[in-house]
Amino acid sequence: MVDAEATSHRVWRRRSPAQTVRRLLLQLTVAAAVVWSLRTVDIFWPWVVDAPWQIADLFARMVPPDFSSSRSIVEALLDTLNIAVIATILAIILAMPVALIAAQNTTPNRATLWLARVILVSSRSVNTLIWALLFVAIFGPGVLAGILAIAFRSIGFLGKLMGEAIEEIDRRPVEAIQATGGSRAKVILYGIVPQVVPNFFAVSILRWDINLRESTVLGLVGAGGIGLLLQSAIDTFAWQTVATILLAIIAMVLLGEAVSGWLRRKVI
Structure with missing residues (x-):
């Protein structure tokens, strides 16, 4: 009790x-x-205490923005946009086979599974600017280095998310195709691809949106785009031109955000 x-x-x-x-x-x-x-x-710490006055002085130097270089800024923005678009397409092409061997239900064996994971981890572990420095050293400064830097950074992101989507598919359509004697290619084409298409488009659009932002700073290391003009303006203390470039970058990113949102509503 x-x-x-x-x-x-x-x-x-x-x-x-x-x-x-x-x-x-x-x-x-x-x-x-x-x-x-x-x-x-x-x-x-004295610099930290003095920072508000330095910020106010810098903004005062930027006003009003100088629009005399608008043509070259627009051309650089187009280069930046091209870098993001081409790099995203290249990354999708390279990431798809990596995603298939990174998923446990589609990889041929353990060796290919670990190979895919090494590729994905290596891609995500190296920052875009570091990739850009490497490709600038190999191919020289320019847009090509920027495209490859963005693409190689994107492979890990796309491959990981697509691989996880493949692992979460419904196994019943796959088993039905296998039961009828379908080849491995038909299993992937008719049993797996239709299930991951919505996720594929969502991830691709998201990655393009990210790449558009990352491509704006590649010029700081010589990999082309609007960042090249920004670095040149900063080096020459042309702060009014810097203000114009920053406004142009903000406008492009906001436009990219609107386009990516519209694509999600239309495609997904």
Whole structure:
């Protein structure tokens, strides 16, 4: 028989003593990591204090924007747009076979599965600007280096999401085609592709939207596009031209956002 007096004195606790200790240790570890990180960062505090006045002075130098270079800015924006479009198409072509061997239900064997994962991780681990530096060193400065940099960075993104979509397909259509003696190509074409087409378009449009933003800074390392004009204007202290270029980049990104939203509504 349960003692009623002992039951009435029970105190409800959200966590057990062990959970409380683990939570406290975790909080102390995070706090120690933050303190250690701040101590290793070399910050010149007088510049930080002076930053608001420097920002105000910089904006004053940018006003009013100089539109005398509008033609060259528009041409550079078109180069930037072409980089994003061509790189996205190239990345889709290269990512599709990688996605097929990265998915556990379509990969031929464990060796191809790990090969695909190495490709995907390598692509995502290297930043776009680093890819651009490598291709500028190989092919020289220009649009080609920018296209390849964006494309190689996009393979990991597209391949991973498409591979996950392939792994989540309904197996019944695939098994039905296999039961009728369909070849592996027919299984992929009629059993897998129709199920992943909506995801394919969604991921491709999203990646193009991302690539449009990333292509604006490739010129900073010589890989073509509007970033090349921006770097030149900054180097010559032409702040009014810098303001015009920044406004043009913002306008292009906003237009790209509107186009990608329209494509999602029409295609997906």
